[in-house]
Amino acid sequence: MQPISTKPTPPSDDKRWRIVTATMRRHGFRPDALIETLHSVQEAFGYVDDEAMRFVARGLQLPPSRVYGAATFYNYFMLKPQGEHTCVVCLGTACYIKGAAEVLEQLQLLTGVKPGETTPDKKVSLLSARCMGACGLAPVVVLDGEVNGMASPEALTAKVEEWTHHD
Amino acid sequence: MIEERPLYIPEQNIVLEHNHEIDPEQLDDYFKIDGFAALNHVLTEMTPPEVIDQLSRSGLRGRGGAGYPTGLKWQTVAKAQGSPKYVICNGDEGDPGAFMDRNVMEAYPFKVLEGMTIAAYAIGASQGFIYVRAEYPLAVQRLKNAIRQMEKHNYLGKNIAGTPFSFDIDVRLGAGAFVCGEETALIASIEGRRGNPRPRPPYPAEHGLFGCPTLINNVETFANVAPILRNGAEWFASIGTEKSKGTKVFALSGRIARAGLIEVPMGTTLREIVFEIGGGIPDGKAYKAVQTGGPSGGCIPSDYLDVPVDYESLLNLGSFMGSGGMIVMDETSCMVDVARYFMEFCMSESCGKCVPCRVGTAQMYQLLTKIVHGDATLNDLALLETLCDMVRTTSLCGLGQGAPNPVMSTLRYFRDEYIAHIVEKRCPAGVCPVHKHVQQEVSA
Numbered sequence: 334m335q336p337i338s339t340k341p342t343p344p345s346d347d348k349r350w351r352i353v354t355a356t357m358r359r360h361g362f363r364p365d366a367l368i369e370t371l372h373s374v375q376e377a378f379g380y381v382d383d384e385a386m387r388f389v390a391r392g393l394q395l396p397p398s399r400v401y402g403a404a405t406f407y408n409y410f411m412l413k414p415q416g417e418h419t420c421v422v423c424l425g426t427a428c429y430i431k432g433a434a435e436v437l438e439q440l441q442l443l444t445g446v447k448p449g450e451t452t453p454d455k456k457v458s459l460l461s462a463r464c465m466g467a468c469g470l471a472p473v474v475v476l477d478g479e480v481n482g483m484a485s486p487e488a489l490t491a492k493v494e495e496w497t498h499h500d
Numbered sequence: 501m502i503e504e505r506p507l508y509i510p511e512q513n514i515v516l517e518h519n520h521e522i523d524p525e526q527l528d529d530y531f532k533i534d535g536f537a538a539l540n541h542v543l544t545e546m547t548p549p550e551v552i553d554q555l556s557r558s559g560l561r562g563r564g565g566a567g568y569p570t571g572l573k574w575q576t577v578a579k580a581q582g583s584p585k586y587v588i589c590n591g592d593e594g595d596p597g598a599f600m601d602r603n604v605m606e607a608y609p610f611k612v613l614e615g616m617t618i619a620a621y622a623i624g625a626s627q628g629f630i631y632v633r634a635e636y637p638l639a640v641q642r643l644k645n646a647i648r649q650m651e652k653h654n655y656l657g658k659n660i661a662g663t664p665f666s667f668d669i670d671v672r673l674g675a676g677a678f679v680c681g682e683e684t685a686l687i688a689s690i691e692g693r694r695g696n697p698r699p700r701p702p703y704p705a706e707h708g709l710f711g712c713p714t715l716i717n718n719v720e721t722f723a724n725v726a727p728i729l730r731n732g733a734e735w736f737a738s739i740g741t742e743k744s745k746g747t748k749v750f751a752l753s754g755r756i757a758r759a760g761l762i763e764v765p766m767g768t769t770l771r772e773i774v775f776e777i778g779g780g781i782p783d784g785k786a787y788k789a790v791q792t793g794g795p796s797g798g799c800i801p802s803d804y805l806d807v808p809v810d811y812e813s814l815l816n817l818g819s820f821m822g823s824g825g826m827i828v829m830d831e832t833s834c835m836v837d838v839a840r841y842f843m844e845f846c847m848s849e850s851c852g853k854c855v856p857c858r859v860g861t862a863q864m865y866q867l868l869t870k871i872v873h874g875d876a877t878l879n880d881l882a883l884l885e886t887l888c889d890m891v892r893t894t895s896l897c898g899l900g901q902g903a904p905n906p907v908m909s910t911l912r913y914f915r916d917e918y919i920a921h922i923v924e925k926r927c928p929a930g931v932c933p934v935h936k937h938v939q940q941e942v943s944a
Binding site for chain 1: 634
């Protein structure tokens with residue numbers, strides 16, 4: 334057994350690293366804390382970049398390749414900063430049957446980016462989801478964390494235009 | 501938005517009992533629905549083999565989809581050599597169109613945790629994990645809250661209810677990988693690794709989390725445990741069909757008048773579910789199919805609406821119980837397009853470890869894309885069928901083995917729609933690109 338590592342040195346004196354370190358400590362700096370720790374990085378910083386991955390690798394005494402492998406395997410982890418607003422279109426079966434593809438197409442036209450991308454002015458990130466588990470409200474679009482059921486392209490257009498023009 | 505629904509046929513609530521009467525964040529409220537009565541009874545008056553015997557005699561089968569007998573699974577883990585042993589609750593509800601487990605975890609967190617605790621006593625585990633999708637923040641919050649309250653009231657932790665039995669539960673978050681619903685991939689994920697499945701055997705019952713004997717059951721399975729031990733195996737076994745006992749929670753959505761969750765006895769027919777409980781198809785449209793079993797399932801046409809729904813009958817129809825999503829489709833949905841939708845899903849969610857799934861799903865997706873664009877020949881269709889067979893029989897895990905199912909079931913019941921796209925270059929439902937090409941030509 335490798336000796337359990339003590340507190341790893343954070344990449345900067347940003348206080349948010351303490352949250353990440355606390356998560357690792359709660360799990361005794363064991364390798365199985367990797368996914369929980371990546372969640373905590375994303376919660377604190379909004380995304381998981383190379384610097385964070387190297388820090389986590391040192392903290393849990395894992396090869397950086399394994400941290401990178403996990404971070405890129407799981408869709409939930411964002412590797413780049415997200416826009417000021419996020420717009421997630423659910424593409425689950427019920428939403429698909431009820432026209433989610435058209436909704437997504439409309440949003441792509443409006444923002445000029447594809448799912449997974451952020452507008453050049455960093456205002457809006459467009460994302461797609463597998464299923465939000467809100468199928469009774471299909472089609473579903475989540476705007477800044479708020480679930481909007483029975484989404485119509487018109488209402489979405491108004492909202493997204495508000496984001497891109499007025500703030 | 502959700503209207504009260506008149507009961508045309510009786511729903512029967514075991515999992516979703518007393519729906520509106522309890523606050524899911526209050527342990528005291530859980531007592532109102534006999535909370536922890538089963539756990540207290542089990543810990544003070546039953547031996548672990550007696551608990552397993554009750555479960556076996558109840559006939560409960562895994563609600564995650566495959567329908568493996570729960571009692572038998574518990575017994576295997578109880579007998580397995582090695583320690584410690586683990587209990588895992590699979591709350592990684594990934595099938596699009598399925599939201600039963602989300603609701604159960606949000607509305608009855610104590611019930612799921614009570615089921616897990618009884619399981620731990622029966623198999624001799626001291627640590628449990630409940631693995632929940634990160635996309636379900638409310639479920640995560642309520643489970644964590646429930647665990648804290650149970651610890652405070654000594655229903656979790658050391659010497660539960662004054663007995664020598666000790667058990668802890670931790671929540672683990674998923675991170676958006678569909679394949680992690682597969683049990684060996686889920687275990688890899690809890691161990692902090694990529695969610696790659698591995699060949700079975702050895703099954704998790706013998707070689708699971710950290711190499712130790714591990715019991716994995718679905719959320720709904722655990723939610724059935726306390727009611728069974730409260731009311732007895734005979735009571736549970738009196739509900740349902742010969743081989744499928746109890747009730748099943750289904751998530752109704754798609755082209756249906758009343759979408760939502762229902763709980764019906766096993767053996768209820770699709771017609772009763774779709775037309776009586778669900779209120780039928782809105783806007784005067786005609787029923788075409790109901791899709792069950794998610795990306796590993798199939799589409800069931802109107803000819804089979806009167807078949808009683810249980811594990812075996814759905815398999816015979818070329819579909820799958822799955823976790824309980826039912827997506828209703830009417831004449832405006834194209835079955836080829838639906839098959840392509842699911843293939844895209846499996847292609848993107850394939851973990852890439854085994855070749856048949858990684859490459860096969862991509863090839864099948866391309867063939868289906870050719871068909872919807874009207875560029876395919878009958879040879880392509882034959883190739884598609886060959887690939888279906890190959891991917892089904894040679895993939896490593898359930899994701900790949902099930903991936904051809906939506907294609908095979910739509911080919912079985914809606915072959916004419918494939919032929920229309922390939923030979924007549926038209927989409928009968930008018931949704932595929934081939935239809936739009938033709939329209940452009942006509943207007944030009």
